[in-house]
Amino acid sequence: MKHEIVETDVLCVGGGIAGLMAAIRARELGAEVVVADKGNTLRSGAGASGNDHIFCYMPEIHGQDINEAIQVWRKWSVGGKVAARRGAAWMQTWFERSFEVVKLWESWGIPMKYRDEYEFAGHAFPGHLVMTLKYAGQDQKRILTTEAKKRGVKIVNRVNVFDLLGNPNLTGAVGIHTREDKVVEFRAKSVILGTGGCIRLYPGPTPGWMANTEWTFGITGAGRAMAYRFGADLVDMEMSYHHAGPKYFARIGKATWVGVLRDPQGKPAGPFLSEPSRKYGDVAGDVYQTLFEDYAKSGRGPVYMDCRGISDEDYEYMTYWLQNEGNIALLSHMEEEGIDPRKHPVEFMTFGWTHTGGVYFDEKSETSIKGLYAAGDEFGSGISGAAVFGRIAGENAAKFAKGAELPPRNPDEIEDRKKLLKDMRGRELGPSWKEANTALQQVMVDHASSARSDTMLNAGLNHLRRLKEKARATMIARNQHELMRCMEVLDLLDLGELVFISAGDRKETRGTHVRTDYPFTNPLLGEGLHLIKNVHGIAITDWKEIKR
């Protein structure tokens, strides 16, 4: 196993939107910057093959009262999305700087206008503010990568960073090359986590075909897991939400469909729309988390996205944005199967449990660890939040690194981790990563999903801990690619354990966190963020006060 050492001022872990925006800004401020990405920044992360809308607050369009706009956005975020749970200072910063990012992207060549105008549409209540700006983001990753390289950012592709280094002070991070038998040790003055959300903790809509996920398959909560192991504050790890979309083909993009969610008799399922509207989309799929399940269970289902009656212009509008949103596979599937949304209502569903807890970071993108920053879906904030807080993380990480010395390295830290890697590569027999991942998903869905109670959670946690020990001791990797997958599963096992502990500690029902033994929603617990952190190997829970 080769061992390469890379030294830098600022290390960005993950080269998605957050990581690249952070890198660009830190480099502009004079820091040496390295981005490590387990894929290739040209097409990696949740924005790999595109996005078509970004949150943006423009005072001249949405009014000068920023607080009113924030309240509208919080209403849309019910049902477990992170924006509903963020503090006032964070929301204010996000809103204030969102247009700055839009203007920057426009200057770099990402088309932020539709027919020469800013176009706001989707994810909105009829008659209320619409704050999602349509943009043609199919090439966004190539453009952001070019901007980063232009400024002298060093991009290291195909390296999966799996742990932070230093004890007690942060000194860098360590990863494996996903194609060569090599460990890469990064020595850095500050580190920015931008590894995205957490997929594959719970099963998707087709458990027999695991890669049918609404978000990128390889986004497995690496940032959360390494931050936790290092001792950083994680928050709301028990919270989840359900993403809605076309039945069996897990895809984001529901607000891009110009249609109405209707029952088989054609009656609208939600209270917001009676006719298709490209301006608003049918927000029922956003705010009514159990809509599809309720209809099926009550004999009124299924629920269809019904686009019948839309004009040809609306249909072109819809397919144009779906293409930009990375939905070319969905569109080509419909074309090949003869599915025409103008004639055929398409059944919708919710895809399962998307974990929404994450690494706590404030309006300066600071985590609870000195020199460690986080952005984007490390604690879900979507494309706009990734861009804004990535930029802020870059600013503050560069300032932190300025004048600081490169911290000394401790070779023993690497040797411990190399042993684990060598063991997994060296075994001839044992479970694959997929076998372990499947076992994890089944205990998560059976013991920590829709009906949580102390007894179910305790039983599930005991099983998960046995599973974790066994996976760590027996998993095999035939090559570096499989080793990367094994490391992902070890992260997911750590995060699953935190979900069980946090869910057991939140003794109330809130959103999708349904405690059958505590059905009451305690207003006092809604004020704070639920904290969990690693103190000498023990998970400690607490509440973090947040001013909303």
Next chain:
Amino acid sequence: MPPVIGKTKCDGCGICVNICPEDIFFGSAKKQVPQIAYPEECWHCGSCKLDCPREAIRLRIPLPAMLCYDSEPA
């Protein structure tokens, strides 16, 4: 089973191998038609199809992911 590569169109340029987020083409030889080593890890992002300069790639959607729809609505 995700990308299907037209062998007569593909010139082995390696762009898809370079950019695939999930590295499903792991182990592909340079200047050859890529091998799809891990088809079950493809999540149909379509990056390979978007970036293929010879339009040699189509995406086959696995049977479990087939869309449900009403073919004869009232």
